[in-house]
Amino acid sequence: MTAIEASAAAGSSTFDRLGLLAAGVAISGLALGPFATLKPNRILDGAPVSLFAALSPPVAAAVMLLAAAAAIVVALRTPALLRLLAGLAVAAALLIALGTAPSHLVARDDMLARIGPGWGFWLAFLAFALVASDAIVRLRLRPLMRVAALALVLAGAGALFASGALDDLSLLKEYAPRAQAFWSEARTHLLLSFGSVAAALTLGVPLGLACHFSPRFEGPALGFLTAIQTIPSIALFALLIAPLGWLAANLPSASAVGISGVGIAPAFVALTLYALLPVVAGVASALASTPRDAVEAARASGMTERQALLLVKAPLAAPRLLASLRVTLVQTIGLATVAALIGAGGFGTFVFQGMGQTAIDLVLLGAVPTVALAFAASVALDAAAEAAAR
Amino acid sequence: MNVAFVARVALIVSVAAFLAAPSIFEPLLRSLAPEGAPVIYRHANLAELTALHLGLTALALAASALVGVILAISVTQPWGREFLPLSRSLANAGQTFPPVAVLAIAVPAVGFGAEPTLIALIIYGILPVFENALAGLGRAPARALEAADACGMTRAQRLRKVELPLALPAILAGLRLAAISGVATATIGSAVAARTLGEVVFAGLASNNLAYVVQGAGLIAALAILISDALLAMERKAAEAFPV
Known part of the structure; x- marks a missing residue:
């Protein structure tokens, strides 16, 4: 380790630079960007909808609190396993919350309107997914454990899609027919x-x-x-x-x-x-x-x-x-x-x-x-x- | 003079001849076209489409080379090293994304035409340049770096005079991969109304005219092989000039 690297490591001992960046991107995405887009039908351009407009107040508050807590965990130098769990938990929570947006935003008899993720959602989702995948690298899992982790994540995603919680989102509306x-x-x-x-x-x-x-x-x-x-x-x-x-x-x-x-x-x-x-x-x-x-x-x-x-x-x-x-x-x-x-x-x-x-x-x-x-x-x-x- | 050289010259001559006077090739392609259908694509000038195809690829290649090399330098410097493992796994994950999908997703953002194609070309070109530049920057032997430091070079000087020249062959190898995938992605760009040689193939597929399909696909294949050959020759020259 050179002198510069040593001092850089010592200077940032409380913060994890990658985590700090990811947390910043995720939180500003959720706070400033549109959480969802609302399209009158499947072809027209979408209108941006912010987090608090897209979700019912308790859901929006829960998402924001969970994301803020996870952001603090990943911004600090914390154990890799904790970072992995924080990343996966927020990614899953964001998807589930997005799944509740259609029933909050659109009248039940409106069959044409499409709700999809906005770029604020994507920023937060990808930032936390990145933290999770980086945590897996840091854990230095054995090959079999990596495959098992992949299988777990795929099974979780499969269960989420199968549960019907996301059925009202635009992607699944394309899938259904x-x-x-x-x-x-x-x-x-x-x-x-x-x-x-x-x-x-x-x-x-x-x-x-x-x-x-x-x-x-x-x-x-x-x-x-x-x-x-x-x-x-x-x-x-x-x-x-x-x-x-x-x-x-x-x-x-x-x-x-x-x-x-x-x-x-x-x-x-x-x-x-x-x-x-x-x-x-x-x-x-x-x-x-x-x-x-x-x-x-x-x-x-x-x-x-x-x-x-x-x-x-x-x-x-x-x-x-x-x-x-x-x-x-x-x-x-x-x-x-x-x-x-x-x-x-x-x-x-x-x-x-x-x-x-x-x-x-x-x-x-x-x-x-x-x-x-x-x-x-x-x-x-x-x-x-x-x-x-x- | 070996077989490969003769084949290459023959390829260049036939591409040039076809672009200059496509009608010479009409008898060859005649049997592939349906009865009474045109044999040579005349909706656009083939030489112009070739120029547009190559121009789009070259423009994107320049941009991805710049971004890819700068990124690779950034994550190998002391201040950026923390991001090295992450950028590696990002580049790996990026390669699992098919170029067609990048193209399709860029359309709603910028509309139809050359722009989405250019975006897909640039994004897709960055990955191989970045990966190869990274490998190339790691290629400088420790004794060369120590010698540079001993001469009193600053970090920037060492990068410019030692590390980058030694990495040049690897960077060119990445550029060649980017160029090959670029020629291919530019072809598919015709699906989103970019004006490239893909237009000829798509017109042939749509009207069941194999003569169109063969002349478009043949031109594209010949261009890809020639470009890859040229970049491979540059790569060898660079490796000879800066041996490790």
């Missing part, structure tokens, strides 16, 4: 993203092994896959329409298994091609990075090439492979939204429909689950990579 479509698009999105990554793994692991054992193959193979990865998603989807359409038209067995020019087939092929580069390069570089003495020790103890690969190189390479798989999966989950443009379905369907109708809540109905899915996949694989490294 589309509940069936939502879950079928969710299945498509999962099939597209996880299916194509699984396909890339099945193809990519042998290719990566080939790269590892034959450097002459590695150069051209990685060069080709890099070029593919450079091509923008919509262009690659579009360029695959023609060849797949030709296949479907000229090969009865292809159309029999559901391959056609538009829809899920070109999207699936394109996403698999994208995911191949990280898998192939990941396998090759992970295998190349296994320590030479470990491999030599294996040879000396009489292992065959194959045994050395399976018993020594593969376990040593696993953490790096899982790390590159994390990036691949997160990227594929995001790219799968674009597939909706060529009629493949998935959460992107709602995003592009919402864009077309300028209905932002419909956009969010597609975007929020995509982000949640990518985030959950990222945390889970990150934990898996760390567990494999132990």
